[in-house]
Amino acid sequence: MRNKSEVNKILAALDKEYHDAWCTLDHRDPLQLLVATILSAQCTDERVNLVTADLFKKYKKAADYANAALTDLEDDIRSTGFFRNKAKSINALGQALEEKYKGQVPDKLDELVKLPGVGRKTANVVLGTAFNIPGLAVDTHVSRFAGRTGLSNNKNAVKIEFDLMNQIPKKKWVKFSHQVIAHGRRICKARKPDCPICPLLELCPFGQSSQR
Ligand code: SF4
Helix, strand or coil: CCCHHHHHHHHHHHHHHCCCCCCCCCCCCHHHHHHHHHHCCCCCHHHHHHHHHHHHHHCCCHHHHHHCCHHHHHHHHHHHCCHHHHHHHHHHHHHHHHHHHCCCCCCCHHHHCCCCCCCHHHHHHHHHHHCCCCCCCCCHHHHHHHHHCCCCCCCCHHHHHHHHHHHCCHHHHHHHHHHHHHHHHHCCCCCCCCHHHCCCHHHCHHHHHHCC
16 A cells, blocks of 8 residues: 555656546447347457447347347357357346336446346446546456556455555546556556656556566
C-alpha cells in the first residue's frame, strides 16, 4: 500500500499520459459490452471488435443469444478462441437475462456476478463503462501494475480490488482501470516492462530496483 501523496502522484502521472484512455471494446449498449468482454478472454480487443462487428448485427437482443443454436453461435465467435465455452456462456447468459431481467442487463454488481460467464472483472467493466457506476476492474494488467507499484501486495484479484478501492478515490476507479490497461499494453508489459521510458519510473519500486 502507498501513502496518499504517492497515490496522488501515480494518479497524476497516469492522467497526464493516458488522459483519454477508455474501453477499447466496441459496443453501443450494456449487452454488447457484456458479450464483448466475455469474448475478450484470452483474445485481443482488436480481434473481438472484428468478430462483434458482424455478431451484433445478427444478435440484437438477449433473446437472440438465448434462442441461438449453439453450433451457429460457435461458428460466429470461433476466431476469438475457446469458442465452445464462450458460446455456452453467452447462450446461457441470454437465457438468464430473459428469465430474470426481461432481457435487460442489471446494473448491480451482486446481480451481474451471478450471470453465466460473468466474474467480478467483467461485472466491474460493465458497471463502470456502460452504466457509469464506479467499479474497479482488476484484470491481468491491473494486477501486475498494482504489485509492481506497491499499491497492493496481494495476489488474489478480489483482494487487489479492495486494496485499490481503499487508496484510490471512487470517482477515479473506472478511469484508473482503463489507464492502467493502456499502460500495461504499451509500457508495463508482463515479460519486459519498458521501465527506462516509463513516466512512473520515479514512483515505482519495481522500476527503481530494475535500474540498479
Ligand atoms: S517503472 Fe516499470 S514496472 Fe513500474 S510502472 Fe513503469 S513499466 Fe511498470
